[in-house]
Amino acid sequence: MDGKRITELFLARDERAITEAMEAYGAYCRRIALNVLGDERDAEECVLDALHAAWRSIPPNEPERLGAYLSRLTRNLALNRYAAMTAEKRAKCGASIPLSELGDVVSNTDDPLEAAQERELAAAINGFLASLPREKRDVFVSRYWHFDDLKEIARRTGRTENNTAVMLMRLRGKLKKYLEERGFII
Amino acid sequence: MTSLRFAAVIGEIDDNYTESAVKKTVGLRTKRILAAAACFFAAGLVAFGLIQAKVFKHERKLDMTVSIPEDAVLPPAIENRPAASYASYGTAYSVEKAFRKADAVCLLTVKNFITEDFYCSYFAASVDRVYKGELPESIVLAQWLATSQIMLENSPRYTYGDKLLLFLDPSISQTFPGAYDRVGGDISFFYAAPSSDGEIYLFDHKGLFSYNTYSCKDDEHPFNVRNRSSIQLVSDFCNYYSAFDKPIADRLNEYYEACVGHETASFALHIYSLEDMEGYFSQLD
Numbered sequence: 001m002d003g004k005r006i007t008e009l010f011l012a013r014d015e016r017a018i019t020e021a022m023e024a025y026g027a028y029c030r031r032i033a034l035n036v037l038g039d040e041r042d043a044e045e046c047v048l049d050a051l052h053a054a055w056r057s058i059p060p061n062e063p064e065r066l067g068a069y070l071s072r073l074t075r076n077l078a079l080n081r082y083a084a085m086t087a088e089k090r091a092k093c094g095a096s097i098p099l100s101e102l103g104d105v106v107s108n109t110d111d112p113l114e115a116a117q118e119r120e121l122a123a124a125i126n127g128f129l130a131s132l133p134r135e136k137r138d139v140f141v142s143r144y145w146h147f148d149d150l151k152e153i154a155r156r157t158g159r160t161e162n163n164t165a166v167m168l169m170r171l172r173g174k175l176k177k178y179l180e181e182r183g184f185i186i
Numbered sequence: 187m188t189s190l191r192f193a194a195v196i197g198e199i200d201d202n203y204t205e206s207a208v209k210k211t212v213g214l215r216t217k218r219i220l221a222a223a224a225c226f227f228a229a230g231l232v233a234f235g236l237i238q239a240k241v242f243k244h245e246r247k248l249d250m251t252v253s254i255p256e257d258a259v260l261p262p263a264i265e266n267r268p269a270a271s272y273a274s275y276g277t278a279y280s281v282e283k284a285f286r287k288a289d290a291v292c293l294l295t296v297k298n299f300i301t302e303d304f305y306c307s308y309f310a311a312s313v314d315r316v317y318k319g320e321l322p323e324s325i326v327l328a329q330w331l332a333t334s335q336i337m338l339e340n341s342p343r344y345t346y347g348d349k350l351l352l353f354l355d356p357s358i359s360q361t362f363p364g365a366y367d368r369v370g371g372d373i374s375f376f377y378a379a380p381s382s383d384g385e386i387y388l389f390d391h392k393g394l395f396s397y398n399t400y401s402c403k404d405d406e407h408p409f410n411v412r413n414r415s416s417i418q419l420v421s422d423f424c425n426y427y428s429a430f431d432k433p434i435a436d437r438l439n440e441y442y443e444a445c446v447g448h449e450t451a452s453f454a455l456h457i458y459s460l461e462d463m464e465g466y467f468s469q470l471d
Binding site: 065075082098099103105107125163 | 192200204461469
């Protein structure tokens with residue numbers, strides 16, 4: 001069943017929406033959650049939480065692309081769960097590697113005032129991604145949105161792992177410079 | 187901002203980008219085969235000067251051609267034996283320790299000789315690639331214990347055209363307060379050179395950097411960069427440096443002469459691919 005039809009089930013409060021969404025998007029969402037959390041059971045729970053969050057939010061939301069909506073919910077819930085597990089020192093490998101790479105771009109200090117600039121920051125990151133050739137953009141998004149590991153990205157793009165790692169290192173440098181030129185101090 | 191928070195902000199990017207990254211699996215190999223075939227065809231057309239095609243993009247390659255301008259300022263030749271000479275100096279760093287210790291790590295090309303004081307020679311250098319820290323396009327590079335008064339054995343003074351991978355800290359020299367000097371002295375850096383097939387390699391001219399790296403047991407990331415020593419590569423480097431840096435070319439020729447006819451001998455000259463080394467750097471924080 002396609003995303004539009006499943007969204008109509010959500011809007012009609014038909015409980016088949018959840019099973020259909022799980023069938024259509026469950027594997028994709030599970031992969032994102034597993035990349036972050038590193039544990040099958042935690043990932044499965046996270047996907048179920050995302051579907052229930054979708055049930056509570058559609059309506060009033062009416063996403064144009066249900067797959068993107070569910071994957072975003074899953075990613076945010078997974079990161080929240082990861083943050084809680086890290087605080088409790090229970091985190092497994094999961095997203096720790098790409099997060100430490102992002103330390104190249106940010107200062108890693110906590111400043112509540114920065115929350116105010118997050119919307120602008122997201123727009124700036126979109127601008128940066130728009131400036132990239134498609135292949136490099138896909139590699140960046142695979143690593144830092146989907147948290148795919150280097151081996152998987154290299155296999156998908158036909159590059160070596162070394163080459164992929166070097167590409168990502170340069171992209172992080174370019175992103176940092178791009179954001180600094182636009183006045184972001186992060 | 188923490189990395190976790192930044193990762194959450196990245197989550198807000200355009201859905202088109204997130205979906206595009208997922209769609210790449212099916213059909214990519216077919217697209218690459220077609221792109222390679224189109225590139226081959228386009229290359230033929232370019233040869234006849236009919237079109238300039240850009241079928242798929244390459245990363246910008248390092249320019250390894252050496253062109254010494256007529257007005258290049260070379261370091262003066264050392265006519266008499268210096269007042270003092272030493273075998274070597276520097277701390278026994280591994281590659282990882284040198285990387286972490288350095289303020290900046292880069293690949294650069296030595297340009298004009300500027301001056302020397304009692305301890306130090308100074309050169310202008312253009313920065314080609316930066317792997318750590320931030321550097322301007324041009325820096326002043328200090329080379330300690332490479333002067334007419336003091337020198338190190340088998341550590342030639344740099345000259346115009348030398349391509350070096352260096353681990354740098356601000357120099358303690360008073361002559362040029364903003365200059366950069368090597369972390370770990372004359373044993374912890376690499377010369378770079380192209381092979382005859384165009385790939386770029388690094389060589390550890392004294393072998394001690396490699397020895398210290400292999401000996402080090404407490405690094406977080408094992409040094410898994412393969413030693414690619416071969417007679418052919420030593421010959422390639424010798425030919426490359428013979429055009430502009432005779433002392434290094436002579437040292438390379440000594441290695442070459444020692445190895446000809448002894449292909450199974452383990453080479454004292456440790457050689458690494460630049461791409462492999464860049465991949466190793468990307469693992470280090």
